[in-house]
Amino acid sequence: MKLIQAKNYEEMSEKAAAFMIQQVQSKRNSVLGLATGGTVIGTYDRIVEDFKQSNTSYSEVHTFNLDEYVGMQPSDSNSYHSYMDKQLFRHINLPEDHSYLPDGMADNLQEECQRYEQLIKDSGGIDLQLLGIGQNGHIGFNEPGASFDSVTHIVNLTESTRKANARYFESIEEVPTQAITMGIATIMKSKKILLLVSGESKAEAISRLINEQIHNDNPSSVLKNHADVTIIADEEALSLLKREQKEVFSL
Numbered sequence: 001m002k003l004i005q006a007k008n009y010e011e012m013s014e015k016a017a018a019f020m021i022q023q024v025q026s027k028r029n030s031v032l033g034l035a036t037g038g039t040v041i042g043t044y045d046r047i048v049e050d051f052k053q054s055n056t057s058y059s060e061v062h063t064f065n066l067d068e069y070v071g072m073q074p075s076d077s078n079s080y081h082s083y084m085d086k087q088l089f090r091h092i093n094l095p096e097d098h099s100y101l102p103d104g105m106a107d108n109l110q111e112e113c114q115r116y117e118q119l120i121k122d123s124g125g126i127d128l129q130l131l132g133i134g135q136n137g138h139i140g141f142n143e144p145g146a147s148f149d150s151v152t153h154i155v156n157l158t159e160s161t162r163k164a165n166a167r168y169f170e171s172i173e174e175v176p177t178q179a180i181t182m183g184i185a186t187i188m189k190s191k192k193i194l195l196l197v198s199g200e201s202k203a204e205a206i207s208r209l210i211n212e213q214i215h216n217d218n219p220s221s222v223l224k225n226h227a228d229v230t231i232i233a234d235e236e237a238l239s240l241l242k243r244e245q246k247e248v249f250s251l
């Protein structure tokens with residue numbers, strides 16, 4: 001794992017956008033794995049700014065999102081379909097039929113999981129997967145206890161994740177109880193992984209990822225088994241790590 005330290009959220013977002021843009025510029029038909037949530041919004045903003053000012057083209061790129069809520073219409077403002085459209089897709093020249101998210105409204109959710117996993121395989125696999133991390137160490141919606149062998153599947157969301165995501169809804173009761181998520185094995189098959197971590201609320205999660213043994217109690221710890229992971233984290237997120245620990249991984 002490599003660690004790139006950033007001063008704050010803005011600097012983390014700039015560095016992350018530069019990393020993603022570099023991927024697309026070096027391989028025009030990159031397959032990108034994308035995440036939702038608060039952490040990655042600044043990164044998408046900067047990718048959009050760059051698109052407006054430069055020649056970076058997304059016309060040959062394909063994207064696969066990590067997850068989507070079960071039982072939520074794509075048109076619902078809280079769906080991850082809506083989030084991606086609002087934050088990124090409508091602002092860049094990514095063809096409409098090049099972006100994929102799981103269909104949380106599918107009649108047969110099991111079949112939908114298999115179909116999604118197959119689509120990723122058929123695309124040639126993900127070149128660069130962007131990840132955030134949950135306070136409990138989740139990646140995608142792979143909650144503590146998730147099997148490291150899991151592929152795309154349906155999950156029951158933990159109370160802590162529903163609480164953390166309730167900020168986007170009127171009340172916690174409205175937060176869905178299930179989601180479809182890429183599994184840990186799906187994520188680990190990506191050729192490169194970029195993990196973004198920002199703020200004090202994630203300090204414990206990143207400290208556990210670096211300090212603890214690899215165990216499925218902490219899903220993010222599996223990333224230590226991947227050959228090409230870059231973490232971009234800001235000072236608040238790194239506040240529980242000692243200087244020597246940061247230096248071991250720093251670029």
Ligand SMILES: O=P(O)(O)OC[C@H]1O[C@](O)(CO)[C@@H](O)[C@@H]1O
Pocket residue numbers: 035036037038039040066067131132133134139140141
């Ligand atoms: O960036 P946030 O909002 O803290 O969320 C962390 C992670 O949890 C999720 O919301 C769950 O999938 C991811 O989308 C995100 O990367």
